[in-house]
Amino acid sequence: MSTSTRSAKGRGRSTALSRDSILESAITVIERDGVAALSMRRLGDELGVDATAFYRHFRDKDDLVLAAYDRVTGELAAQIRTIAPDVDWRTRLHSLAWGSWQLAARYPALFSLGWTRTTGGEAESEIVEYILAALASTGMTADQVVLHYRMFGDTTLALCGMAASVAAMPAELRGKDAAAWTRIYAVLPQAEYPAARAHAAELATVGEEDIYRLTVEAILDRIEVTIASSHVSDR
Amino acid sequence: MSTSTRSAKGRGRSTALSRDSILESAITVIERDGVAALSMRRLGDELGVDATAFYRHFRDKDDLVLAAYDRVTGELAAQIRTIAPDVDWRTRLHSLAWGSWQLAARYPALFSLGWTRTTGGEAESEIVEYILAALASTGMTADQVVLHYRMFGDTTLALCGMAASVAAMPAELRGKDAAAWTRIYAVLPQAEYPAARAHAAELATVGEEDIYRLTVEAILDRIEVTIASSHVSDR
DNA sequence: CCACTGTTGTCAACACTGTTGACAACAGAT
DNA sequence: ATCTGTTGTCAACAGTGTTGACAACAGTGG
Numbered sequence: 001m002s003t004s005t006r007s008a009k010g011r012g013r014s015t016a017l018s019r020d021s022i023l024e025s026a027i028t029v030i031e032r033d034g035v036a037a038l039s040m041r042r043l044g045d046e047l048g049v050d051a052t053a054f055y056r057h058f059r060d061k062d063d064l065v066l067a068a069y070d071r072v073t074g075e076l077a078a079q080i081r082t083i084a085p086d087v088d089w090r091t092r093l094h095s096l097a098w099g100s101w102q103l104a105a106r107y108p109a110l111f112s113l114g115w116t117r118t119t120g121g122e123a124e125s126e127i128v129e130y131i132l133a134a135l136a137s138t139g140m141t142a143d144q145v146v147l148h149y150r151m152f153g154d155t156t157l158a159l160c161g162m163a164a165s166v167a168a169m170p171a172e173l174r175g176k177d178a179a180a181w182t183r184i185y186a187v188l189p190q191a192e193y194p195a196a197r198a199h200a201a202e203l204a205t206v207g208e209e210d211i212y213r214l215t216v217e218a219i220l221d222r223i224e225v226t227i228a229s230s231h232v233s234d235r
Numbered sequence: 236m237s238t239s240t241r242s243a244k245g246r247g248r249s250t251a252l253s254r255d256s257i258l259e260s261a262i263t264v265i266e267r268d269g270v271a272a273l274s275m276r277r278l279g280d281e282l283g284v285d286a287t288a289f290y291r292h293f294r295d296k297d298d299l300v301l302a303a304y305d306r307v308t309g310e311l312a313a314q315i316r317t318i319a320p321d322v323d324w325r326t327r328l329h330s331l332a333w334g335s336w337q338l339a340a341r342y343p344a345l346f347s348l349g350w351t352r353t354t355g356g357e358a359e360s361e362i363v364e365y366i367l368a369a370l371a372s373t374g375m376t377a378d379q380v381v382l383h384y385r386m387f388g389d390t391t392l393a394l395c396g397m398a399a400s401v402a403a404m405p406a407e408l409r410g411k412d413a414a415a416w417t418r419i420y421a422v423l424p425q426a427e428y429p430a431a432r433a434h435a436a437e438l439a440t441v442g443e444e445d446i447y448r449l450t451v452e453a454i455l456d457r458i459e460v461t462i463a464s465s466h467v468s469d470r
Numbered sequence: 471c472c473a474c475t476g477t478t479g480t481c482a483a484c485a486c487t488g489t490t491g492a493c494a495a496c497a498g499a500t
Numbered sequence: 501a502t503c504t505g506t507t508g509t510c511a512a513c514a515g516t517g518t519t520g521a522c523a524a525c526a527g528t529g530g
Contacts, residue, residue, distance in 0.1 A: 017507075040488065052489075053508045061488065062408075116400040117408075120419050125428060128420070132430035146437040150446045151453070158393035165351040173297075173352075184355050185363070193360060195367035202381040211385045215454070218386070222453035252478075274516065287518075288479045296517065473530085480523080487516065494509080500502085 017049060019057050023068050027110060030068075035109045035168055069114030070121035072107050076100065077123040080130050089134040090220055096130065097156050097216045101209075104160035108167035115161035128153075138227045148223050155219055159212055252284060254292050258303050262345060265303075270344045270403055304349030305356035307342050311335065312358040315365050324369040325455055331365065332391050332451045336444075339395035343402035350396035363388075373462045383458050390454055394447055 025046045030038040040061070044051035058064045076099045083095055104111045118124070131153055135145045181203040185196045196203075260281045265273040275296070279286035293299045311334045318330055339346045353359070366388055370380045416438040420431045431438075 039486085041486090050509050052510085055489075056507050116397060116404075118415055118419070120415075125419070125423055125431065129423075129428045129431045132434055136430050136433070142434055142437045143441075146434050146441050147445060147449060149434075150441055151450050154394060154397065154446060155390060155450055158397040159389060162351060162389065162393040162396070169351075180353055180355075184353070184360070188360055188364075193364045195371050196360065196364045198371070199367055199377055199381050199384075202377045203384075206378075206381050206385055210382060211389060214382060214457070215386050215390055218453050218457035219450070221457065221460075222449070225456075275518085276516085285480050287481085290518075291478050471530100473528105475526100475528080477526080478524090481521090482519105484519080485517095488514095490511105490513085492510090495507090497504100497506080499504085 017047065017053055017057065019067070022047065022054060022057055022064070023071055026064055026068050027072065027107070030109045030113075031107055034170060035113060036170070038109075065110075065113050066117060066119050066121075069110055069117065070119040070123055072103065072110060073119070073121070073123040073127070075106075076103050077126040080127070089137050090224070092134045093131065093152060093220060093223075094216065096127070097152075097212075100156050100160045101163075101212060104164040105167070108164040111161065111164035112168040115157055115164065135223070138223070140227065140230060144226060144230065148226065152219050152223070156216065159215060163208060163212075252282065252288055252292065254302070257282065257289060257292055257299070258306055261299055261303050262307065262342070265344045265348075266342055269405060270348060271405070300345075300348050301352060301354050301356075303345055304352065305354040305358055307338065307345060308354070308356070308358040308362070311338050312361040315362070324372050325459070327369045328366065328387060328455060328458075329451065331362070332387075332447075335391050335395045336398075336447060339399040340402070343399040346396065346399035347403040350392055350399065370458070373458070375462065375465060379461060379465065383461065387454050387458070390450065394450060398443060398447075 022043070026038060026043060029043060029046055033042075040051040040054060043054060047053075054064070058067065076096075079099045080092075080096055083092060104115075128149075131149050132145060135148055135152075140148065182200060185193070185203055186200040188196050190197050257278070261273060261278060264278060264281055268277075275286040275289060278289060282288075289299070293302065311331075314334050315327075315331055318327060339350075363384075366384050367380060370383055370387075375383065417435060420428070420438055421435040423431050425432050
């Protein structure tokens with residue numbers, strides 16, 4: 001509807017392009033057709049507009065990707081904002097860990113492009129504040145707070161980023177998902193790779209979420225140990 | 236020396252191109268000039284040869300990158316091969332964790348390109364076998380072995396990959412290293428981000444290696460807990 | 471010594487990519 | 501009605517990975 005958005009010769013301005021509409025289209029394209037499909041020409045087609053029109057709203061492609069990444073990160077920020085402030089630190093961090101996982105699962109292509117970057121956006125700051133506040137509430141020293149913040153933040157981010165990168169890979173590149181494990185390790189020579197052969201079956205069936213859950217628990221357990229031992233040295 | 240390798244019209248074959256010499260040049264170029272600098276034309280220049288000559292030795296660029304990645308991974312495989320087999324599992328995994336870290340530090344650009352990929356190469360298999368064997372020696376069940384293998388392997392790989400990706404970024408993209416932390420979090424409004432403001436100084440000074448060390452210890456501790464608790468349920 | 475065969479580097483070309491600068495069509499304000 | 505700033509269009513540039521036809525060589529068999 002609206003005003004046809006354009007057509008062949010459509011020089012009319014009519015439907016305005018905006019940062020928001022471009023971001024929306026970009027996210028749609030990249031998640032539907034893959035990270036390699038996000039080109040300026042392709043994005044222009046999607047919006048019914050010339051490829052270079054986009055440069056009136058973003059400095060360059062990197063700027064667009066970062067803005068899109070920060071936008072979806074906003075969903076995670078909104079999610080943790082609903083958590084009651086009196087919840088204990090462990091469940092707060094646990095919630096965040098799973099929020100990140102779900103975000104990476106929902107936008108694998110975009111997440112794989114942005115997770116190593118520092119956007120400096122509002123959503124990012126909010127999440128950092130959330131983690132630091134949770135850890136500070138345990139009574140750690142400032143040094144311990146930031147160290148454990150980075151342990152928790154880096155590990156969850158990196159694991160989610162890895163999962164997203166694998167999920168966003170062109171289907172023919174990643175070796176048919178979990179099947180790769182069986183294909184590769186089931187055929188290794190028994191003599192040189194006894195352990196790999198012995199565990200080939202289990203390697204194929206282990207769940208990605210179970211791995212993530214176990215790792216997050218390990219991190220949180222470690223934080224608890226630190227808290228306990230620092231209380232001991234207090235007295 | 237040799238036979239000039241070529242020169243303007245040099246149609247002579249003379250110095251043969253080989254998989255090895257191409258790999259060597261590729262690794263040199265990518266680590267010296269960055270991941271974006273590894274183009275076929277650029278690689279051809281480096282070797283004194285036409286850009287497309289390379290296709291006689293590799294299927295495509297992805298094939299080259301994967302081969303290069305597997306080659307440097309061989310250095311890690313060689314390193315763990317020197318570890319005496321009677322060493323306990325924990326020090327074995329600890330050594331591997333630091334070997335990965337050093338590898339990522341030595342070849343950040345290449346590591347950032349390859350760490351999410353499954354090469355299926357010999358070096359990769361050797362490392363997998365190494366971890367599985369170490370964990371199997373603890374007396375865990377097969378399910379527990381693979382679960383904890385993935386926890387250890389995924390986490391160390393992802394953290395090293397993240398560090399490599401950041402290190403391999405074009406200098407102007409990553410916000411001047413650690414300085415970004417101060418630039419961003421020191422200027423946040425005190426009212427909304429009290430924890431971030433309170434820890435701005437510590438955020439800037441925390442060492443990357445300390446974070447990695449702490450995380451690895453957390454993973455290894457968790458494995459010990461699992462071992463202990465499974466022995467309890469044994470009796 | 472010659473002819474044949476397979477290998478390997480060369481060259482031109484293709485279909486892409488991100489990005490820029492000149493231009494034109496419009497909206498709103500004077 | 502004119503002037504101004506915004507925003508989409510178009511042609512072009514320098515760069516990318518990759519392909520197919522061609523030619524120079526090495527080694528082999530007669």
